[in-house]
Amino acid sequence: MFAWDFMQNAFIASTFIAITCGLVGVYVIAQRMSFLSHTLSEIGFAGAAFGLFTGIAPLDGMLLFTIGSSIFVGRLGTDESQRESSISAVSSLFIGLGILFLSLSNKSASYATNILFGSIIGISLQDVYQLVVLSALILISILLVYRYLNFYSYDPIGAQSQRLKTGFLSIYFLLILAVTVSIAAQIVGSLLVFILLTLPASVAQYLGNSIQKMIGISIGCALVGVWTGLYLGYLTNWPVTFFIALIEFLFYAGAYLYHRHSMH
Amino acid sequence: MTTKPLLKITDLSIAFRDRKLIQHLNLTVQPGEFLAIIGENGVGKTTLIRTVTGQRKPEGGTIQFDVPAKKMRFGYVPQFRNISEEYPLSMRDFVELNLLHLRPWLTKKEHQRVTNVLTEVGIENIDNTSMGQASGGEKQKAYLAQAIVNEPRLLILDESTASLDVEAKNELMGLVKKLNQQDGLTVLFITHDLPLAKKYADQFLLIRRNGQYEEKPIDQLDTTQDIQ
Ligand SMILES: Nc1ncnc2c1ncn2[C@@H]1O[C@H](COP(=O)(O)OP(=O)(O)O)[C@@H](O)[C@H]1O
Ligand SMILES: [Mg+2]
Numbered sequence: 001m002f003a004w005d006f007m008q009n010a011f012i013a014s015t016f017i018a019i020t021c022g023l024v025g026v027y028v029i030a031q032r033m034s035f036l037s038h039t040l041s042e043i044g045f046a047g048a049a050f051g052l053f054t055g056i057a058p059l060d061g062m063l064l065f066t067i068g069s070s071i072f073v074g075r076l077g078t079d080e081s082q083r084e085s086s087i088s089a090v091s092s093l094f095i096g097l098g099i100l101f102l103s104l105s106n107k108s109a110s111y112a113t114n115i116l117f118g119s120i121i122g123i124s125l126q127d128v129y130q131l132v133v134l135s136a137l138i139l140i141s142i143l144l145v146y147r148y149l150n151f152y153s154y155d156p157i158g159a160q161s162q163r164l165k166t167g168f169l170s171i172y173f174l175l176i177l178a179v180t181v182s183i184a185a186q187i188v189g190s191l192l193v194f195i196l197l198t199l200p201a202s203v204a205q206y207l208g209n210s211i212q213k214m215i216g217i218s219i220g221c222a223l224v225g226v227w228t229g230l231y232l233g234y235l236t237n238w239p240v241t242f243f244i245a246l247i248e249f250l251f252y253a254g255a256y257l258y259h260r261h262s263m264h
Numbered sequence: 265m266t267t268k269p270l271l272k273i274t275d276l277s278i279a280f281r282d283r284k285l286i287q288h289l290n291l292t293v294q295p296g297e298f299l300a301i302i303g304e305n306g307v308g309k310t311t312l313i314r315t316v317t318g319q320r321k322p323e324g325g326t327i328q329f330d331v332p333a334k335k336m337r338f339g340y341v342p343q344f345r346n347i348s349e350e351y352p353l354s355m356r357d358f359v360e361l362n363l364l365h366l367r368p369w370l371t372k373k374e375h376q377r378v379t380n381v382l383t384e385v386g387i388e389n390i391d392n393t394s395m396g397q398a399s400g401g402e403k404q405k406a407y408l409a410q411a412i413v414n415e416p417r418l419l420i421l422d423e424s425t426a427s428l429d430v431e432a433k434n435e436l437m438g439l440v441k442k443l444n445q446q447d448g449l450t451v452l453f454i455t456h457d458l459p460l461a462k463k464y465a466d467q468f469l470l471i472r473r474n475g476q477y478e479e480k481p482i483d484q485l486d487t488t489q490d491i492q
Pocket of ligand 1: 280285303304305306307308309310311312
């Protein structure tokens with residue numbers, strides 16, 4: 001299958017994206033931000049549609065919208081009492097905007113399908129470069145604050161009492177999350193980023209009891225998912241996203257059952 | 265004593281908007297002292313500590329350590345932690361969280377230090393158990409281990425014994441007393457358990473609801489009084 005350029009491109013891009021999502025996802029789960037990352041990806045959908053409408057690349061539109069809104073969305077996430085309703089309201093608004101931009105852009109329905117459900121096969125070399133650079137940026141950003149981010153994510157109260165700059169870390173991670181959501185959407189689509197962002201990390205949380213192990217398991221699950229998904233997509237011509245979703249679901253179900261079993 | 269106090273609080277006032285908590289507090293804490301901070305719920309014990317550690321600014325007065333505040337090494341076990349049953353990290357990993365530097369990994373020496381504190385508090389045999397599955401007493405020991413892993417000079421415990429049974433309470437306090445006596449660690453211990461304070465502390469600071477306070481040697485603590 002690697003005889004084809006488009007498969008090579010897809011393979012390289014999804015490898016980097018899987019590593020990034022697997023790593024970032026561990027912190028998303030630790031900080032209980034699944035819901036919030038889903039909202040960010042819906043905002044990303046509006047951004048991608050805005051890109052189609054204005055003629056900029058969908059990924060750039062997504063980055064623009066997710067980064068621009070991430071800090072605001074993070075604020076919403078901290079107010080416990082109104083969290084769900086306010087986040088749902090924001091989601092609704094941006095999905096609405098996305099639909100508006102799609103219809104105004106007069107593009108065929110396949111563009112909408114690609115944005116919503118992913119389109120890794122057929123990605124250009126140019127896009128691969130951009131995705132690799134963005135992934136590398138995220139990995140480096142996390143490495144730079146690794147131990148601080150660990151403390152903040154796994155023991156925010158302890159971190160605060162040791163005078164860690166938790167406000168800064170929270171914003172820093174929201175920006176990382178915004179970029180991660182945008183690049184994850186390039187494989188699995190903006191409505192399904194949790195397939196790569198939260199499922200592998202949830203598996204890791206069930207099976208691992210150290211941060212390193214969890215990162216390893218999470219990245220492993222994400223990688224196996226995208227590689228197998230690409231391969232099966234290539235063989236069958238069915239959507240890659242379907243296979244990735246199926247594999248991550250199986251991992252999750254297996255880990256969940258194992259976890260329940262070993263607890264009782 | 266003639267030594268320079270580790271902590272000197274002068275004319276400290278703490279308030280939330282129009283709600284006055286502590287007014288004109290003067291207090292010195294000597295190195296190696298074990299001070300119990302006593303008072304009913306809501307008198308401002310936790311807020312006092314958060315002010316002392318620099319998490320919030322006082323409404324008046326000053327707080328001085330014997331070194332610049334930023335350089336003061338302290339370990340602080342806060343009152344509330346939300347560790348659910350599903351919390352994945354092992355006791356060891358939980359303690360390691362407090363080893364902070366740019367280098368992502370730990371050195372051999374640091375691993376050894378973690379092993380040492382786990383042994384010191386008596387949880388080295390269950391260091392691989394996840395925190396979510398640990399008992400209340402074991403969790404408190406892990407919190408203590410995390411707080412002392414950086415070899416602090418000041419240890420602050422905020423109601424660490426509140427949810428423990430008598431046996432676990434005394435075990436934890438025994439550990440703290442040992443750190444206090446053997447390593448000369450200065451301890452601020454917040455509680456509203458008067459007999460427990462009397463058993464382990466040297467001095468007490470009693471804060472009342474009206475903002476009045478008294479600071480005395482522990483043998484002058486009347487454990488039968490109503491501390492309202
Ligand atoms: N951030 C805050 N804003 C407003 N009031 C607060 C805040 N934190 C604490 N308080 C109030 O200050 C009082 C003292 O709280 P606290 O220091 O937690 O008491 P204690 O630890 O002695 O039980 C309480 O009445 C509490 O409601
Ligand atoms: Mg308190």
